[in-house]
Amino acid sequence: MIQFMALVRKDLRLFFNDRRAVAVGMLVPIVLASFFGYLFGGQGGNAETSRVAVLVIDQDGSNISRGLIAQLASDKNLDVKPATMDTAREAVRKGKATAAIFIPKDFGKDAGHALFTGNGKPELGVLYDPSHRVELGMVKGILSGAVMQTVSKEMFTGKSGREMVNDSLAQVENNSQIAPDVRHALTDLLGSVQKLNERQDAERSRAGASGQLDSYGGLSMPYETREQAITSGDNVEYNGYAHSFGGMGVQFILFMGLDVGIALLTLRQTGLWQRLRAAPLSRTMLLGSRTVSASLIACVILIVLFSFARVVFGVRILGSVAGMVGVCVAFSLMTAAFGLMVAAIGETVEATRGYAIMATLFMVMLGGAWVPTFVFPAWLRKLSVIVPTRWAMDGMDNMTWRGLGFSSAIAPIVVLLLFTLLFDAIAVMRFRWRTD
DSSP: OHHHHHHHHHHHHHHHHOHHHHIIIIIHHHHHHHHHHHHTTTTTTOOOOOOEEEEEEESSOSHHHHHHHHHHHTOTTEEEEEOOHHHHHHHHHTTSOSEEEEEOTTHHHHHHHHHHHOOSOOOOEEEEOGGGHHHHHHHHHHHHHHHHHHHHHHHHHSHHHHHHHHHHHHHHHHOTTSOHHHHHHHHHHHHHHHHHHHHHHHHHHHHOTTOOOOOOOOOOOSOOOOOOOOOSSTTOOOOHHHHHHHHHHHHHHHHHHHHHHHHHHHHHHHTHHHHHHHSSOOHHHHHHHHHHHHHHHHHHHHHHHHHHHHHHHOOOOOSOHHHHHHHHHHHHHHHHHHHHHHHHHOSOHHHHHHHHHHHHHHHHHHTTSSSOGGGSOHHHHHHGGGSHHHHHHHHHHHHTTSOOOTHHHHHHHHHHHHHHHHHHHHHHHHOOSSOO
């Protein structure tokens, strides 16, 4: 045990004497975690997102098209500006605008007819940046509501709507091909709209010559939503920094474990491990001391990261403290075992570094350390359960902002320890003292 602890102290001293390693392992993840946490909602869980740039090409010039543009411009999520077809296409192609909406000629008239008959529906052209497909869905949703409200308002109370209702009423009454019961229903509908128009005219006359009275605003969404974020308890806001600090901690600790493996491989190539092997030290003791020292370094990094997050950004462990400690320790052991496995199966430093970095980045990406896994496709979310970092991130999220109990940490701890045993077994079986 004395020899074992001496080896551990030696590794810790070497790491903390290397200022660059300490800076990369602690300061860089703090900076990146702060940045990602701000992007994904910050301390209050409300990200201050930019308005989506939308260009509008109006070739109709009708009351409906002008009302549609005004309705879109009033939405707080959109930044609406007029444009021509050529300038709009070029702006979208260069990424200066997310989408461009093309309103064709006679759109207002055709949309009004389609509102009552369902025939001859006009098309609104939408040019969009394919890298902003998520924003496109939001723009289309806002556009559909704005079109419905604007067209219905004009058709029921506008000048062109009056003319169209009168024409449609005459066509229905004179069309012998329409079934009597259908003709009667359409006549009642259009007649009611006609009476509504007459009432609007009377109200405007009483209001004065300005004609500004408008008691009908068109059809609108018949509901509102009441949103409630479910966190660890009532009046507890989601803290986006909790996930980002966990993610950056996972990433840089994995890279630290990779450095441990690369350093071990370098020592093996220089023959130092052969000299240590000549001492009365077993292979298990030498590899075990590396595992313990790397695990302790990983735990220190996590402690520093979450301490900074607690003091600066208010990140708290709202769930089980014991569960959080268990997840961090299990992940630290897994990282150390991963580094030993890299050293065991590597041939040369140069070749090993390439595939080891690639494997590390895949684990970070699929584990949800960069972005939460809910943005993944369904098949990728299912696949990510075979990656140890996914369990580490889930465990940290459960113990921090989700506020879950120790039982929710058991599965991540067990899975991480199983990966630790697997990586350690591979390292012990495959480790060679010589490079030849």
